[in-house]
Amino acid sequence: MRLRLAIAMLAMWVGAASAQEFPSRQVTIMVGFAAGGPSDTIARILAESMRKTLGQPVIIENVTGAAGALAIGRVVNAAPDGYTLSLGNWSSHVGAPGANPGAFDVLTDLVPVARLPIAPLMIAARANLPAQDLRELIAWLKVNPATAGIVGFGSASHVSGLYFQQQTGTQFQFVPYRGGNLATQDLVAGTIDLRLGTEASQVHTYLKSGKLKAYAMLTQKRWRTAPEIPTIGEAGLAGLDISLWHGLWAPKGTPKSAIDKINAAVAEAVADPQVVQRLDVLGMDVPEPGQRTAAALGAFHKAEIAKWWPVIKAANIKPQ
Numbered sequence: 330m331r332l333r334l335a336i337a338m339l340a341m342w343v344g345a346a347s348a349q350e351f352p353s354r355q356v357t358i359m360v361g362f363a364a365g366g367p368s369d370t371i372a373r374i375l376a377e378s379m380r381k382t383l384g385q386p387v388i389i390e391n392v393t394g395a396a397g398a399l400a401i402g403r404v405v406n407a408a409p410d411g412y413t414l415s416l417g418n419w420s421s422h423v424g425a426p427g428a429n430p431g432a433f434d435v436l437t438d439l440v441p442v443a444r445l446p447i448a449p450l451m452i453a454a455r456a457n458l459p460a461q462d463l464r465e466l467i468a469w470l471k472v473n474p475a476t477a478g479i480v481g482f483g484s485a486s487h488v489s490g491l492y493f494q495q496q497t498g499t500q501f502q503f504v505p506y507r508g509g510n511l512a513t514q515d516l517v518a519g520t521i522d523l524r525l526g527t528e529a530s531q532v533h534t535y536l537k538s539g540k541l542k543a544y545a546m547l548t549q550k551r552w553r554t555a556p557e558i559p560t561i562g563e564a565g566l567a568g569l570d571i572s573l574w575h576g577l578w579a580p581k582g583t584p585k586s587a588i589d590k591i592n593a594a595v596a597e598a599v600a601d602p603q604v605v606q607r608l609d610v611l612g613m614d615v616p617e618p619g620q621r622t623a624a625a626l627g628a629f630h631k632a633e634i635a636k637w638w639p640v641i642k643a644a645n646i647k648p649q
Contacts, residue, residue, distance in 0.1 A: 383591075424487075435630075446616070452466075477504065479524075
């Protein structure tokens with residue numbers, strides 16, 4: 330009896346010690362996009378700070394393919410212990426699952442950990458397009474054939490373009506590109522007319538030099554880097570607020586204690602002035618503290634899916 334009691338107490342002590350020790354080894358963040366892209370860059374900036382807070386290595390593993398689904402699948406099937414995380418964005422955790430439902434459910438097979446920095450998007454056009462504001466652009470599109478560059482079918486740029494067409498009664502041809510830089514180069518050259526849902530930081534230099542023009546930010550508040558550009562609501566089209574927001578998730582069943590520690594490490598990272606400065610250079614916005622919690626990410630993620638999946642399904646978007 331004493332031996333059984335001793336074993337039971339030892340098991341309880343080991344379990345408690347294990348929970349308190351998280352993390353006791355390396356944490357891996359799976360990113361479903363290539364190295365050097367916005368999501369990968371955010372991951373590496375945050376990881377540098379997080380490893381100091383957590384006291385363990387935080388490494389980034391790029392698992393590309395299927396619009397981020399391969400990386401998410403690796404996390405869904407990982408042990409729910411907090412050591413394997415999914416860092417993704419609107420495209421990987423809203424757009425792609427809506428266009429191509431897979432073997433997992435991003436809402437039920439993952440648990441939210443923290444909402445991460447946001448890349449604001451905008452509507453930009455070639456410099457010599459005649460329309461001077463959004464209302465004139467809509468009128469121009471109704472009587473002129475036009476082309477809009479997008480980064481893949483089902484991407485934020487594609488879905489925001491579809492929503493724009495639905496709300497304005499306009500039609501234009503989507504031209505898919507392998508990357509945003511290629512689409513921006515053709516926009517500057519005048520080969521295409523528009524880019525809806527383009528990353529604001531990617532075209533800001535061209536806007537300042539007059540090589541492109543901007544009609545609206547697809548945001549609810551003005552972009553601090555270019556406050557002269559109106560929001561989409563101010564420009565006359567409410568509802569088209571979409572951004573390349575990022576988040577961090579863990580496998581379903583991950584202990585709350587581990588999630589809380591990771592969230593705290595993220596909070597400490599984005600409170601670091603050096604980290605904020607590096608994100609500013611990228612044109613990224615850091616969510617307000619109340620929006621960075623696990624619960625806030627979960628609620629926001631559900632709302633984004635409820636808003637955009639009907640648009641994706643109505644357009645019958647399929648992976649290309």
